[in-house]
Amino acid sequence: MRSHKPPFLWLLEKEFRDLAVSRSWWILLLSMGPLVGVSFINAVRTYGEVSGFNGTAGAVGEAMSPLIGVWAPTFSACELAAVFLLPFVVIRLVGGDRQNGALKLELQQGMSTVELVLAKVAVALTGWLVVMLPSLTAIPLWKSYGGSVYPPELATLVFGHILNAGLTIALGAAMTSIAEHPATAAILTLAVTIGTWLVDFFAAIQGGWWERAAAYTPAALVAEFQHGLVRLSAVLIATVLIMTGLGVSAIWMRLGTPLLRRTLLSACIVMAAACAVFGCTFVRASWDTSESRSNSFPEADEHALRQIHQPLRIEVHLAPEDPRRVDLERRAFSKLRRTLPDVRISYVSATSIGIFEQTAPGYGEIWYSLRGRKEMSRSTTEEGVLETIYSVAGVGPPKEDEDAVYRGHPLAVRPRGAGAIFFYFWPALIVLSAIFLRRSLP
């Protein structure tokens, strides 16, 4: 008489049980309550103050967006947890079997290591969804205060944090499978994370290719989702990286495969992934799911810009660390790239910080070229950029539509009950659940 349950379901059950007895997961869960609580309470307080609470000017809060004012900071706890705590849960989940010898037994079942890794990843991801519960709890709480919720932007934010966790899980799984010891795996995982920070750092100083690469680091990915922007290229690249991590993990879990073969297979996968990532960078589709359309020009401007079919060339004489360049990118060029089908922006500078270049002739100039016509502007605002483009393209600027302007959802309230939920109820629930679950497992 043999079990009717497929081996993969047995494996899944085992992984879930391993997660349920994992102290690192319970500690992560426990810490999420206070982490989210601090973020949410501070966000609601600040949002209230900007909305006119405590005698501050109410008009300031007119354009307040809950996505930027409340949800981005509240869910930032997930980003912290994904970087600093989740790797340890993954390392324990993936590396535990190797440490206690179970992997040597399980490999003899005949199941592919891809399935072994998939089971672990599925459980880690489920565990992460539970970890996100305190952040999700903030949604009904905010609603109970009378706050506005725009589901598409919130769904984008949640998706972004799940994708970010997926990257951490894949990275942790790969490093754990490669490293002999969990401590080495932890160091390697954190080293890669720090490496992505270095990319961000160099991007800020050097610009160029570093800047292009920095657009796809986990931090940049989360920042985009926090603004309600879904860039297909970023999603595809994250998916490719996740698949690469899982593939490498599956290869290194095959203890019976010679080291050289595992290394070569991993190198092939990494090279294939690098090609796929490069290809994905050319995908231009993106969606602005934010209610405030913070990643897009006003609809009338978008309509006007779409009438420009010729290639637009922009040459910017600003150093990478010049704050005007950052403003220009965030407020105008990121939106322009999403709207115009053929726009090429190049930066010219002799230094990275630009302080000693300020007096150089031409520094700060932004040149726009279209159909042989050239115009120069120094404006780094959205309005200034659009005005110059309309001028160089010979397109009439659209009339401003007052009705289409985002007015925001100011809300001046105190975060009632949030402290009790996040600082007392959630930790108590986690402690009791941990005790109950660990005792009730047969």
Add this chain to the structure above:
Amino acid sequence: MLFEIENLSKSFGDIVALSDVTFQVRAGEVLGLIGPNGAGKTTLFECLAGVLPCDGGKLRANGEEIPGDRRSTILFYVPDQIAPWGAQSLRWALDYATGFFGGRQDLRDELVGELDLGPLLRRPIAALSKGQRKRALLAIGLLTPQPALLIDEPFDGLDLRQTREVAARLRAHAGRGRTLFLSIHQIGDAARFCDRFVLLSNGRVRGEGTVSELASQAASDHPEGTFGSLEEVFLALT
């Protein structure tokens, strides 16, 4: 013959762990792998099970070569000194082993009784003593369906009474057609329990056969000696 090993080799850098290891495993027998510490017994088992890459050599069954990733079709290896699924109860671990590896559910209760695991079922595997864990690992191994079972040090951690009881149980399972290939460093235990032996020393097979066959080999190598016991044969050949 269930399967045969041909010229199996394995090195760790400059250290040769196994060198041209060749022998046969017959269906339904209890084969003992004996050798001094560092002879390469565990390395041999891990290479056979496909959980450690070997540098060369083949495993053949019915004339067909069985690559490392397909060894689980004919054999299952139980390593020594592991505590798999340590946080889980023994009861669940046995159920898991039965379900995951495709073993017989009815054998589970029988093994719990045979190996005296009843009082331990609720305890986490990591909390078991060395001997208790060894009995748990034997049960897990015996629950698997492969025709051959390789066990590294099956009696390590067991007291004399337990060793004899476990040996009798293993012998009973062999009697039902399961082939057992056991790595045993206690020559006395091996002599009492195994049908045939593979003598391994410095990564090389020094002899293969029954005690009398090995004694003949020892006598031909050392005409001046007398070899009545496996211990004497072992000392002469290794």
